[in-house]
Amino acid sequence: MNNFKSKYLLNNYSNDYKELVIYIRNIDIMVKHFLLAILILLHILYGYTIDIRSVAYSYFEDDIYSSFVNKFNKYSIENNLNITLTLNLFTPSNFSANTVDYGDLLETILKRKNRKYDIYFFEYMYNNRYGPYFIDLKEYLPKEHIDLYSTGFAPEIGTFENKLVSLPVPETWDELIDTSKYIMEKEKEIDPELISFNGLFDDSEMGTCSLFEYIYSCRDSIDSPFPSFNNDTVANAFKYLKDMKEKIASNEQFKESTLYTLEKLNDGKALFVKYWNITPNPVYKKSIIPGIKRGISGSTIGGESIGIGSDIGDKKINASIKILEYITSKEFRKNFTLETREYSTIPSLYDDDDICEVVDCEFMKSIQFVPRKFPPEYSYDEYSRKFRSYIYKFLYGDTPIREALNEFDYLNKFYSITISDTVGKYYAFILLFIVAIMIGSLVLPLKSDFRKYYRILYPDFWIFSIFGTFLMLGSCHVGFGSVTVIKCHLRVLFFSFGVSFNIVPYICMLSKSIHLKNKLWKKIKRNSYFILACVLLIDNLLYWLILMNPFTISKKMTKSGRNYERCRAVVGINVIAFYIIMIFESLIVITTLYLAYIKRNDEHLKNDLRFLIISLYTTLLSIILIVLMDIVNINDYVTKFILFEVFYTVLSTSNHFIFFVIRPIWLYNKKVDEDHEYMKAFRSSAIVVLNSSNQKTNSRASNSHC
Incomplete structure (x- = not known):
């Protein structure tokens, strides 16, 4: 228990x-x-x-x-x-x-x-x-x-501090040359390693900096902006620079790199050294870069963004x-x-007493800065390299300064063919000659001997076709002069409506000679204007799509320096609409070719179709070549102009010359009765349809009788 x-x-x-x-x-x-x-x-x-x-x-x-x-x-x-x-x-x-x-x-x-x-x-x-x-x-x-x-x-x-205290620091390039010559003459036997001026015109970005600030130091006045490269100020400045190099330095000395400059700063073996703002050897004193006149200087801006x-x-x-x-x-x-x-980009700091105790504020305020500006279309590194190479052809070579500056100036310009150019004059003459012949050819239908060869089309359709020809010729005229957005749109307008007006009348003509039992086809045949109206409506819709997103001007930068501008569709809808227009106009030509192919064995139309097919193939080939030209990268603006204008000229005139001019003359020489053959072609087709229809009626009657 x-x-x-x-x-x-x-x-x-x-x-x-x-x-x-x-x-x-x-x-x-x-x-x-x-x-x-x-x-x-x-x-x-x-x-x-x-x-x-x-x-x-x-x-x-x-x-x-x-x-x-x-x-x-x-x-x-x-x-x-x-x-x-x-x-x-x-x-x-x-x-x-x-x-x-x-x-x-x-x-x-x-x-x-x-x-x-x-x-x-x-x-x-x-x-x-x-x-x-x-x-x-x-x-x-x-x-x-x-x-x-x-x-x-x-x-x-x-x-987006010089040891030679008895001589003042040079304020002009003349003073630098005179001081250098004087001292080097006295010191050359005592110190053979001593140089006068490093230059720092090497083949690196430092060379570009030196060139920009030197040009800026040679402007006309302190208030003058950076001069353009094709004026006398820049040309004279570079002539002076080459003269300076030959008097107090050499090619080798001016070409030396940054390392050479730093060595001279360290060992003090140079009278004047141009370099960035760093703490120098105590034997040197900082000063602004000399100018062509007192009070003018130039210093390249270097810094980070x-x-x-x-x-x-x-x-x-x-x-x-x-x-x-x-x-x-x-x-x-x-x-x-x-x-x-370190210096600051806040100007007001140089009015601060604390700053001025450690930095030479007056020196900083006296610096005349110059940025390295360049066209935004270029890669800066490529532009800088080309700039140096052109100037150095003169500075270290035998190229005349004007030639070197002109070559460089090409980088900043955009070229086009005008009527004042040699190529422009020749092409304008050819174009005017072609237009004169085309206008003169319009009298052929009025001559009694040739009138019958033009009855293959109704008079109003001939007018439409000829109007389309002259519209397409407008594409050739807009190729002259500088490229503008308006010209870009006009070229598309002239092309699309020109091809439609020029080719669709032949579709109407061929559709009348093809007799099908389809009710829709019969309605289309009876309403030829309906075909043309539908095509023009589609052209309008496609063109409005392009107008909603206008063309832009693209700048083509070339290695030769002959830059040019071109039309560019950058928005998706614009690009799609442009190529749909090209495809649509090509389909119009292909459709006409197909209808001509159907009637190729027609005994009464074969003479006309032979010429029509040749002109249509030429038109289609021209359209294809124009599209390829738009895609292919061509660096030479003259070559691009010539090829484009040739293809547009062939496109515009081939159908008119082949079908409107050459065909009637050939038929006239062959003594072909075009009026008789044309009527036979359409009547024979109508008889075939009528006989076929009668056979059906008779067949039905027989069956019912039985």
């Missing part, structure tokens, strides 16, 4: 203990879940971080971008922005290519829209190239922030805008300039 009691107490105690343990465990789990929920909530409220990825290229490992990133991330933590900026920096040590290849890499990334990066650092010359892939910062940045950069040279690029991808989502765009606002703020730029001595 006692034993049983003790067992009962023990078991009861064990059960209570187990329940207590389970209860404690449940509380522990609940507490853990509660704490986890609080942590998650805190993370959501305060710990969510947006990662913004940026990419840049730098020639040097010690770059400014890393400083931007570090400073912003520190600023983000201090202000609880929950934004982390990371940088993928390409340098010569981890990227074997150059800035051109880096530019191609960026364009590939942007075109694929793979959102690999959010912020892009790139040279300002590529604004046109990358601009379409970036957001418009004006829609995101405050106006007062943008106004910081509204003056100075920033708008041009964003929218910043772009934010347009397809990264609103959350990342807003985070990127905060980064951009920070690193372009006046306070940040001021502190950055104080730390690094």
Whole structure:
């Protein structure tokens, strides 16, 4: 009994203990879940971080971008922005290519829209190239922030101590030449390694910079804009540059690269060194580049642009805008300039006393910046390379300066054939001669001996066909002169309506000579105008589709430099409508050929059909060649003009000359009675139908009789 009691107490105690343990465990789990929920909530409220990825290229490992990133991330933590900026920096040590290849890499990334990066650092010359892939910062940045950069040279690029203390620093190119000659004459035996002026006109982007700033330093006055390349100012400037090179330097010295310049800066073995704004050897003193006159100078703008991808989502765009606002703020730029001595594109900073203590503000204000502008149709790298190559043909070769400048000027022009050109004069004469013959041929139907050869068509259909011929000739006339949107539309209008008016009358003629028992066919035969009206209605509908999305002018850039403009359909509906018109007009010709094929064995029409088939094949071949010409890439604008005009001329005149002129003359010489043969053709067909109809009637009568 006692034993049983003790067992009962023990078991009861064990059960209570187990329940207590389970209860404690449940509380522990609940507490853990509660704490986890609080942590998650805190993370959501305060710990969510947006990662913004940026990419840049730098020639040097010690770059400014890393400083931007570090400073912003520190600023983000201090202000609880929950934004982390990371940088993928390409340098010569981890990227074997150059800035051109880096530019191609960026364009590939942007075109694929793979959102690999959010912020892009790139040279300002590529604004046109990358601009379409970036957001418009004006829609995101405050106006007062943008106004910081509204003056100075920033708008041009964003929218897309000398030991010889006894001599003054040259302010003009004449003074630089005189000073160099004087010192080199005295020093050449003491220091044979000494050079006068590095030039830095090498075959790299540095050479392009040197050429642009030199031209700008030779303008007529300080207020003069960058001169055009085909005027006397630029020609005389380059003649002066070549004379300077021969007096104080050499081809080899002017062609030396950046490395050579840096060596001279380090060893001090050059009187004058032209280079970017860097901390120089203490033996040198910075000065602005000389000019052709006192007070005139020129300095190429070099710098980076910043772009934010347009397809990264609103959350990342807003985070990127905060980064951009920070690193372009006046306070940040001021502190950055104080730390690094780097110049800023905010002009008002050079009125700040703190800045002027570490930076020569007066020197900065005296710099006359010039951007490297180029036609947006070109790739900048290709344009820059061609620019250098043409100028260097004169500077280092024997090409006359006018010839070199004219070759380069071709890059900036778009050419077309006009009546004043040799080709234009010849073609205009040929065209006028053809028109004169065509007008003269209109008297043939009025002559009694030839009148019967024109009865194959009704007089009104002859008028329609001839009207179509002259409409198509209008396509030839619009080929002269510069390309305009109106001319693009006129050429399509003249072509489509011209072919329809010219060919459809023959469909009407052939349909009358083909006698079928189909009721619809009989109605069509009785209403010839219905065919022409339907065709013209379709032409109108297709042409209105093109007018809804007008043509644009495409600029064709060629290797020869003879660029030209052409009509281009860029919107899908416009392209489709254009090719449907070409197909539709081809089908009109093919339909006429098919009807002529059906009647090919007609004894009374074979003479006419022989000429008609030849003219139709010529017309169809011309249309095919015109379409191919539109597709094929032709670089020479003269060749393109000649081929297009020849094909349009053949298209316009072949049917008229073959069927309207040559056919009657041939039949007249053969003494063929066209009027008699024509009546036979239509009567014989009618008799066949009538006999067939009578046979059916007789057959029915016989059957009923039986």
